[in-house]
Amino acid sequence: MNFEQMKEYLIAAAKAAGLTEYEIYATSTxxxxxxxxxxxxxxxxxxxxxxxxxxCIVDGKMGYASGELLTREEMEALVDRAIDNAKNIETDDEVxxxxxxxxxxxxxxxxxxxxxxxxxxxxALDLQAKTYAAHPSVSDGTQTAAIAFESxxxxxxxxxxxxxxxxxxxxxxxxAVVKEGDEAVSGFKLKSGRHAEEFAHLPAEAVEEARGxxxxxxxxxxxxxxxxxxxxxxxxxxxxxxxxSAKMVQHGMSLLGGRIGEKIASDIVNVTDDPxxxxxxxxxxxxxxxxxxxRKSIIENGELRTYxxxxxxxxxxxxxxxxxxxxxxxxxxxxxxxxxxxxEAGDKSLDELFATIGDGLYITELKGIHAGANAVTGDFSxxxxxxxxxDGKIAEAVKTFTIAGNFLELLKSVDAIGNEIRFGFxxxxxxxxxxxxxxxxxxxxxx
Numbered sequence: 001m002n003f004e005q006m007k008e009y010l011i012a013a014a015k016a017a018g019l020t021e022y023e024i025y026a027t028s029t030x031x032x033x034x035x036x037x038x039x040x041x042x043x044x045x046x047x048x049x050x051x052x053x054x055x056c057i058v059d060g061k062m063g064y065a066s067g068e069l070l071t072r073e074e075m076e077a078l079v080d081r082a083i084d085n086a087k088n089i090e091t092d093d094e095v096x097x098x099x100x101x102x103x104x105x106x107x108x109x110x111x112x113x114x115x116x117x118x119x120x121x122x123x124a125l126d127l128q129a130k131t132y133a134a135h136p137s138v139s140d141g142t143q144t145a146a147i148a149f150e151s152x153x154x155x156x157x158x159x160x161x162x163x164x165x166x167x168x169x170x171x172x173x174x175x176a177v178v179k180e181g182d183e184a185v186s187g188f189k190l191k192s193g194r195h196a197e198e199f200a201h202l203p204a205e206a207v208e209e210a211r212g213x214x215x216x217x218x219x220x221x222x223x224x225x226x227x228x229x230x231x232x233x234x235x236x237x238x239x240x241x242x243x244x245s246a247k248m249v250q251h252g253m254s255l256l257g258g259r260i261g262e263k264i265a266s267d268i269v270n271v272t273d274d275p276x277x278x279x280x281x282x283x284x285x286x287x288x289x290x291x292x293x294x295r296k297s298i299i300e301n302g303e304l305r306t307y308x309x310x311x312x313x314x315x316x317x318x319x320x321x322x323x324x325x326x327x328x329x330x331x332x333x334x335x336x337x338x339x340x341x342x343x344e345a346g347d348k349s350l351d352e353l354f355a356t357i358g359d360g361l362y363i364t365e366l367k368g369i370h371a372g373a374n375a376v377t378g379d380f381s382x383x384x385x386x387x388x389x390x391d392g393k394i395a396e397a398v399k400t401f402t403i404a405g406n407f408l409e410l411l412k413s414v415d416a417i418g419n420e421i422r423f424g425f426x427x428x429x430x431x432x433x434x435x436x437x438x439x440x441x442x443x444x445x446x447x
Contacts (some may be wrong), residue, residue: 002070003052003154009075010054015157017079020296021097022056023157025288027330033147038140041121051330054078055097058086062095066331090143096311099159101292107165107276107283115170120146123172123196131176138207139184141177146170153284161290169281171425172199176206178214184237185213192281192425209364212387216397219388219446225360225415226403226442227353227389230422232366233434237343239373239380240407241432244298244306245336246313253376255408256304264304265411268346271299273308275323275339275429279299282426287379288327288334294295296322299411300340328428343434346417348432353438355392357415361444362387362394363403378407401446412439 003026014022028050035043053066056079065078065088115123116408123146132138136352150168155161171192177184185207189202228236248254275293276283287293289311297305301407309317310325326337348356365385374379381404388395418436425431 001329003230004072004163006052007076007156010052010079010153013076013079014054014056015282017083018082019056019058019079019158020083021158023097023290024052024054024157025327025330026050026052026154027151029149029151031116031147031149032114032117032120033145034117034124035145036124037143038223039128040124041124042143044117044121044350046117052078052438053330054082056082056084056086056280057095057097060095061086061089063089064088064333066158080266088235091107091315091335093125093312094140094315096289096340097157098161100161102285103283104163104292105276105294107285108278109276109281109283110228114150114168115148119196120148120170123199126196127174127199127203130172130200131206132174133208135178137178137180137211137212139177139179141175141186142183143175146172151224155286155288155290157290163286163290165284165286165351167282169426170194170198172202174202176203176209176210177354178207180214183214185210185216186310187211187213188426206279213385213397215401216399218386219361219398219401221446223441223443225438225440226443227350227357227360227362228437228439229362229364229386230418230420230434230436231424232363233343233437234409234424234432235366235369235420236373236380236410237341237434238379238432239369241338241341242375243378243407244307244308244338246284246307247319247336248375250313255378256307259304260306262304263302264408265299265302266414267302268417269411269414270297270344271304271342272297272344273324273341277340277342279421279423279433280340280426282431284339284428284429287321287323287325288332289321289325291321291323291325293339308338310334310336327431337430339429340431340433342432343417343437344419345419345421345435346416348416350418350420351435352435353418354389354394356438357389358392360389361398361442362389363431366403373407380405380407398446404445406442409444410439413442414438415440
């Protein structure tokens with residue numbers, strides 16, 4: 001994309017239309033992915049996408065327009081469409097073109113060079129072979145995949161602000177199916193990385209996870225002390241993070257309205273949002289409005305410290321934006337979202353968490369999490385699986401039970417936290433992470 005040339009066309013058209021408040025935002029992305037089935041590549045895709053958007057303020061309203069056809073005529077048409085769209089906006093929210101922050105911290109992660117397609121295919125095939133070799137019970141249905149992308153983001157506006165970022169990531173996942181008799185179960189592992197050796201341990205771990213589910217029994221209904229695995233706790237966090245969105249609070253769709261400074265969780269719970277967390281490949285020094293990003297504590301020692309703001313919601317509350325006005329793509333409007341939202345680690349090993357419980361459940365799988373979780377009420381009811389904990393140690397696998405409760409009550413019931421954080425893949429600039437947590441008295445519906 002010749003961004004500089006398109007920018008000149010847009011600026012000229014904006015000035016010709018008499019606009020004084022406008023912004024240009026562009027992205028270009030390359031993606032490659034491949035999957036395997038048995039010992040062959042079953043699918044492969046490679047593509048490039050991107051485009052440019054223009055937004056402007058007309059009579060106090062923000063108009064958007066975007067397109068992928070990068071010609072002078074299209075750029076001039078974008079300006080006209082944005083002006084027309086502004087005239088049809090009905091909201092009374094105050095809108096802004098941001099002049100810029102005082103400073104922007106540099107990201108500490110360098111975007112990796114895009115792996116060659118052949119490299120990704122070799123990763124996937126090698127992992128597939130190693131997964132089948134890990135145990136004779138590995139069966140048809142086992143799949144591996146390798147993915148990679150890189151993206152360029154550019155923003156400039158009528159105040160002279162000019163920002164850019166280059167991000168990228170690569171990684172793999174394994175879904176290992178094992179079968180004994182009529183019983184088939186699966187184990188899943190994923191990891192971001194740049195080199196084959198970073199993934200070498202995954203096949204054995206995926207197969208071990210799957211085999212651990214064989215012969216699973218059921219559990220009696222009741223209240224149980226539970227250790228929730230970090231991978232699953234981060235999924236819960238992803239389902240309920242919108243409670244911390246200032247927009248949801250202002251619309252009366254969050255239980256946290258008016259509760260800044262209150263205890264909403266156990267004293268040991270700390271939740272942060274960090275756009276430059278070292279463990280995350282995707283980092284940024286600015287948000288989709290050009291506001292500088294920074295690390296912030298959402299919950300500190302159980303106390304709610306801040307909501308997540310963009311410029312419009314910050315103005316309503318008389319505070320500064322937290323730099324969380326993200327844009328999912330060049331064609332997206334600004335919306336509030338976290339970066340790396342993490343329930344921070346504590347001081348217990350996983351074995352120490354089991355020992356602390358003595359008798360309970362280790363939850364390693366939550367199914368249908370977004371269908372079974374209501375971020376407005378905080379309530380959840382989720383099909384689950386995992387293991388019994390007996391005498392402070394993992395015992396038999398258990399399946400098909402349901403846990404139910406309220407997310408805020410769950411946070412208040414956290415009694416201990418593991419010392420290792422589990423990170424997931426980034427969805428754009430947003431990812432979630434969590435340590436294992438020990439929660440007292442979760443309601444379980446079993447047999």
